[in-house]
Amino acid sequence: MMKPLADIRVVDLTRIIAGPFCAMLLGDLGADVVKIEGPHEGDPIRHIGAQVNDLSWYFAGFNRNKRSVVLDLRSPEGFATLEKMIARADVLLQNYRPGVLDEMGLTKHRLEQLNPRLIVAGINGYGSTGPYADRPAFDFVVQAMSGFLSVNGNEGEPPLRTGTPISDIMAGLYTALGIVSAVRARDLDRDHGGAGAGQRVEASMLGALMSSFAYLASDHLATGELPQRTGNDHPIAAPYGLFDASDGQIAVAPSTQAVLDKFLRVIGLPDLCSDPRFATNALRRANRPQLNALINAQVRNDTRARWVSRLNDAGVPCGVVQNLAQALNDPQVLHQELVIEVEHPGHGPVRMLGFPIKFSETPCEVARPAPRHGEHTAQVMRDWGIFPDKEPQ
Amino acid sequence: MMKPLADIRVVDLTRIIAGPFCAMLLGDLGADVVKIEGPHEGDPIRHIGAQVNDLSWYFAGFNRNKRSVVLDLRSPEGFATLEKMIARADVLLQNYRPGVLDEMGLTKHRLEQLNPRLIVAGINGYGSTGPYADRPAFDFVVQAMSGFLSVNGNEGEPPLRTGTPISDIMAGLYTALGIVSAVRARDLDRDHGGAGAGQRVEASMLGALMSSFAYLASDHLATGELPQRTGNDHPIAAPYGLFDASDGQIAVAPSTQAVLDKFLRVIGLPDLCSDPRFATNALRRANRPQLNALINAQVRNDTRARWVSRLNDAGVPCGVVQNLAQALNDPQVLHQELVIEVEHPGHGPVRMLGFPIKFSETPCEVARPAPRHGEHTAQVMRDWGIFPDKEPQ
Numbered sequence: 022m023m024k025p026l027a028d029i030r031v032v033d034l035t036r037i038i039a040g041p042f043c044a045m046l047l048g049d050l051g052a053d054v055v056k057i058e059g060p061h062e063g064d065p066i067r068h069i070g071a072q073v074n075d076l077s078w079y080f081a082g083f084n085r086n087k088r089s090v091v092l093d094l095r096s097p098e099g100f101a102t103l104e105k106m107i108a109r110a111d112v113l114l115q116n117y118r119p120g121v122l123d124e125m126g127l128t129k130h131r132l133e134q135l136n137p138r139l140i141v142a143g144i145n146g147y148g149s150t151g152p153y154a155d156r157p158a159f160d161f162v163v164q165a166m167s168g169f170l171s172v173n174g175n176e177g178e179p180p181l182r183t184g185t186p187i188s189d190i191m192a193g194l195y196t197a198l199g200i201v202s203a204v205r206a207r208d209l210d211r212d213h214g215g216a217g218a219g220q221r222v223e224a225s226m227l228g229a230l231m232s233s234f235a236y237l238a239s240d241h242l243a244t245g246e247l248p249q250r251t252g253n254d255h256p257i258a259a260p261y262g263l264f265d266a267s268d269g270q271i272a273v274a275p276s277t278q279a280v281l282d283k284f285l286r287v288i289g290l291p292d293l294c295s296d297p298r299f300a301t302n303a304l305r306r307a308n309r310p311q312l313n314a315l316i317n318a319q320v321r322n323d324t325r326a327r328w329v330s331r332l333n334d335a336g337v338p339c340g341v342v343q344n345l346a347q348a349l350n351d352p353q354v355l356h357q358e359l360v361i362e363v364e365h366p367g368h369g370p371v372r373m374l375g376f377p378i379k380f381s382e383t384p385c386e387v388a389r390p391a392p393r394h395g396e397h398t399a400q401v402m403r404d405w406g407i408f409p410d411k412e413p414q
Numbered sequence: 415m416m417k418p419l420a421d422i423r424v425v426d427l428t429r430i431i432a433g434p435f436c437a438m439l440l441g442d443l444g445a446d447v448v449k450i451e452g453p454h455e456g457d458p459i460r461h462i463g464a465q466v467n468d469l470s471w472y473f474a475g476f477n478r479n480k481r482s483v484v485l486d487l488r489s490p491e492g493f494a495t496l497e498k499m500i501a502r503a504d505v506l507l508q509n510y511r512p513g514v515l516d517e518m519g520l521t522k523h524r525l526e527q528l529n530p531r532l533i534v535a536g537i538n539g540y541g542s543t544g545p546y547a548d549r550p551a552f553d554f555v556v557q558a559m560s561g562f563l564s565v566n567g568n569e570g571e572p573p574l575r576t577g578t579p580i581s582d583i584m585a586g587l588y589t590a591l592g593i594v595s596a597v598r599a600r601d602l603d604r605d606h607g608g609a610g611a612g613q614r615v616e617a618s619m620l621g622a623l624m625s626s627f628a629y630l631a632s633d634h635l636a637t638g639e640l641p642q643r644t645g646n647d648h649p650i651a652a653p654y655g656l657f658d659a660s661d662g663q664i665a666v667a668p669s670t671q672a673v674l675d676k677f678l679r680v681i682g683l684p685d686l687c688s689d690p691r692f693a694t695n696a697l698r699r700a701n702r703p704q705l706n707a708l709i710n711a712q713v714r715n716d717t718r719a720r721w722v723s724r725l726n727d728a729g730v731p732c733g734v735v736q737n738l739a740q741a742l743n744d745p746q747v748l749h750q751e752l753v754i755e756v757e758h759p760g761h762g763p764v765r766m767l768g769f770p771i772k773f774s775e776t777p778c779e780v781a782r783p784a785p786r787h788g789e790h791t792a793q794v795m796r797d798w799g800i801f802p803d804k805e806p807q
Contacts (some may be wrong), residue, residue: 025598025599042628079629079633082632093638097512156726157730161648161731165665168736171737184641187626191583199588204598205419215415222771223519228768228770233674235582236463239471240464242753277458338551340549343560348561348624349624352544352546359624375621378589378590380592
């Protein structure tokens with residue numbers, strides 16, 4: 022079977038993180054993604070992050086399955102070539118601030134004139150319309166504005182940023198879902214006698230991150246009550262959190278009474294809930310310190326590995342707290358190929374994050390390593406049938 | 415234009431959070447999503463979270479754009495009906511542990527026999543193969559195992575869980591992207607003379623969350639160094655974080671030297687970097703307390719609103735720390751319709767999170783509110799052409 026986007030050409034004008042992540046997802050799904058870079062330094066990420074053998078592994082990990090074309094968009098020739106590429110593309114992906122595309126001359130009208138089937142996709146901080154549309158965005162600031170900081174941290178302590186650039190990644194993911202959906206809508210339109218027209222599609226870091234609030238949002242909207250920062254304690258359930266095994270901590274999350282009963286049976290406290298201090302979830306939350314002390318006294322009698330095995334076997338979600346080195350070398354992570362090694366000619370093998378989506382018939386794979394700056398300029402022109410001084414648009 | 419999934423039928427066997435979130439995304443994209451529920455209580459989320467007028471707003475928010483069919487899958491009749499639905503569906507979505515589908519009789523062979531065009535989609539904790547495939551999963555435990563806890567928290571303090579069920583949401587998102595992509599691969603196969611076959615597609619909470627590590631993963635893989643917990647301070651850049659305005663804090667993230675220069679100019683410290691203590695980013699990180707004190711002394715001279723306006727106008731990403739109430743009522747959030755109100759007959763209006771993806775021609779909308787338990791059993795049978803005691807499979 023052909024890959025989902027095997028026939029789709031993407032002109033990628035994005036840089037840094039959210040946009041290139043989105044473009045990488047499209048490439049992983051089989052699209053012909055062409056990264057347009059300026060004639061000088063190209064994507065700044067080429068020079069950011071740890072370098073090995075003169076290659077940024079950050080750049081390598083985020084730009085697999087793309088080709089690089091150098092165009093000077095400020096020169097008439099470069100811009101004319103971009104327009105020819107747009108005429109032949111299925112998707113134009115950009116993360117400019119609103120209005121920049123217009124200033125470049127790529128107005129809605131011009132883009133439709135160049136290619137009525139074009140899907141014009143945007144990633145931005147806050148959305149392309151509204152009072153904050155023009156604001157520059159950055160993950161930390163979006164975490165602050167979205168309310169994410171306000172639910173991250175320990176009880177009684179200040180709001181806290183989370184360590185991964187979560188709003189960038191989620192915005193990239195939503196935009197990729199939007200683009201593949203717009204491709205399908207175009208197919209469907211054509212199959213039903215329409216023109217197979219493209220459309221505009223976008224996602225913002227703010228909207229993406231806010232979608233993660235799930236029940237925290239619905240409970241707040243229903244009651245007006247604010248979710249509290251509760252560190253590793255679940256705001257609703259007790260027991261829940263980290264407990265002390267003989268050689269370190271285990272993470273346990275008994276989410277229902279049935280799972281809690283299993284947990285207490287396995288750790289040797291089957292009658293705990295008949296103690297009046299712990300008879301209900303509300304009482305257990307109120308008496309969490311005494312509850313946790315009793316549980317820790319039991320859990321301390323065995324090792325992490327044994328508890329993880331015994332509790333999961335009994336149906337109780339349980340794991341250990343791994344640092345990033347441990348996580349990236351975890352046997353399940355390796356089995357699932359969530360870390361892969363890609364040969365980069367001239368730079369040696371590069372380890373990078375793998376593919377979170379597993380397809381049985383059209384598996385994601387690295388068809389090409391991250392490109393050198395401008396590596397494919399001539400090749401793409403040839404493949405896409407673009408020749409200088411011919412075919413005026 | 416028809417919505418991207420207007421012709422797609424989804425049989426949704428999932429419960430709780432990640433699976434229903436994925437199914438909701440498919441419904442938002444126009445699919446006919448049929449939620450199969452047991453004859454007694456149905457999805458447990460119907461009874462979890464804050465209730466208003468006898469309706470869980472958590473359930474309402476996660477189950478819009480779905481119909482509910484009650485089937486007792488343990489009865490021969492119920493199971494036979496499920497098989498008839500599968501024969502007529504495009505997607506079967508499930509979040510069972512590996513092997514459960516087989517135990518039910520829905521082996522790979524049987525599903526292919528019922529419907530060779532079926533896309534069989536799975537959401538799980540750790541992946542359907544590998545040493546942890548059989549483990550039950552829960553967001554907190556996946557946060558611990560993935561390394562996410564290890565990068566969340568303050569310097570010198572223990573690892574910390576983040577407040578939103580981030581691994582569930584991201585797994586739902588990746589699975590939705592996988593499903594729409596598999597639908598497109600099927601179309602493409604048909605268009606190129608193939609059978610238009612379905613395939614298996616899945617995503618895990620572990621794989622989804624690990625994809626968020628981005629440069630933290632690439633830097634670790636390149637150097638072997640572990641990312642540290644740094645609270646609201648960026649591990650690499652200084653200044654960065656929360657600063658004290660006259661009426662509260664602002665979040666500022668000057669990510670490059672150019673943005674830093676703008677920041678320092680706007681706050682009235684244009685020559686700060688000529689101070690030998692602050693001449694380089696490394697020095698500024700080392701002298702962060704003195705640096706932040708100087709900056710706070712300036713920032714304290716004006717209000718949050720004025721700094722947010724002045725700094726963003728100058729191209730410096732800046733915002734305030736909002737709690738969830740402030741975020742959900744933020745003018746940009748309202749303008750972007752990231753919170754919407756949906757009328758639920760018999761329960762009144764329900765406020766819920768809106769649509770992170772914005773399409774110009776096929777906008778997401780709430781075509782139907784979350785269903786009552788079994789509300790559409792007869793209707794779906796009629797629509798899908800399923801009649802008892804007819805059409806033996």
